[in-house]
Amino acid sequence: MKFKRFIQLAGVAIALAAATNAPAQQVLKVGSTPTGAPFTFLDTKTNSIQGLMVDLITEIGKDAGFSVQIEPMQFSTLVASLTGNKIDIISAAMLATAARKEIIDFSDPVYSYGEGLVVPKSDTKNYASAEDLKGEVVGAQVGTAYVDALRKTGIFAEVKAYDTLPDILRDVNTGRLKAGYGDYPILAHNLRLGLFPEVRLVESYKPMTVGTIAIGVRKSDQELLGKINASLAKLKANGTVAKILDKWGLGGKSG
Template sequence: MISKRFVQSVAAAIALTVAASASAQQVLKVGSTPTGAPFTFLDTKTNTIQGLMVDLITEIGKDAGFSVTVEPMQFSTLIASLTGNKIDIISAAMLATAARKEIIDFSDPVYPYGEGLVVPKSDTKNYGSAEDLKGEVVGAQVGTAYVDALRKTGLFSEVKVYDTIPDILRDVNTGRLKAGYADYPILAYNLSQGMFPEVRLVTSYKPMTVGTVAIGVRKSDGELLKKINASLAKLKENGTVAKILDKWGLGAKGG
């Protein structure tokens, strides 16, 4: 006859095995960028990546049953790092464009926006479109949808490519660029913090490239995408997403 103690020991061993297996599956590497506030940024006090998209993927993980470790990297390396299995998820200020959807899959929409335009503060012209800057030298961030969109217009004498948005702002600030293009909410956030006082965000400008930030996964990770979308929908419904957007000053537009 099998003793009660033996049954309990077997049950405990099975539980430990299952727990260990589940634990091994629960930690996913998330690629984020050290620039891109309020979506992602390097918090110099803690030396960690923080921001809206970090808060969001952390909350999604809690609901979906996985934890995350955030891997800092340049924006232009995110997709290659995902497809190369160096990370499992992209949670950054990345628009779900048609070109990117050919390479990776995206979650349901998180936050819609387009490019913003910045010029030196001394330039008071109310630019409405790219045509208003015909023949000028402008800048955009490497790896973003804006670079190709700007070049395809054929309007500019040169579209300079920069590693980060602060690099663009710096050259607009010093007058090396006539204008710079980058994610509208990131530009607005940087300027609202008092950075680059000689730069002006052109509120009259209408963006050419409008899309939505979303979470990226490999095309082979369909089950993970289903979990992310289910949790994202739940967090939108219960108000968690709205709270996160409000925390980072983007509550009026999030969806």
């Protein structure tokens, strides 16, 4: 009986040792923003960052063999946080612009769109381009591709830089700002929520900066980039990406 008990205990010890020596799943820190719905946003009910890009990087991690820890931060700090090793991945409403590609690398495209234009509802003019707002004071979110693009046109009296899109929408809503620019799907989502009843999204406006959202990594993390792209391709092929886009009201427009 003692020998049998010894064998049982030895078996338990071996099992525990195997479990202890099993490699733990890699946890990667993912930078996302509390504003940017439906791509990323702060869910006040759970006090966590949710949205399309959170769902997507979570599914990519499941397929590629890593788990994610979402780190909330302002959009303008994402790239610096990545290059400074505070985070490992950017998964937010970030366009893969030429300027950003000089600093970090991006995955294959996730979703494509351009900037949208919002004005007070009392302004019923059908603006078609930035030229139609020549000499006006307009706003755009700091850190986005739109701020520099709008300033380089030289046609505005001023391009104010705002921390968040809701800040822009509030100033347009109260009439303090003539017009605001931002990611079209995010502006549309905010207005659908009915939080800014005096703001109108100008459907006649044609964007001058069109790009694709993608997942960002450090240039030194080519192995990680390869895993992300492989899983992204797989999730596009099996319909997972389409389901996530549909969930957040952006079906049929993936990159």
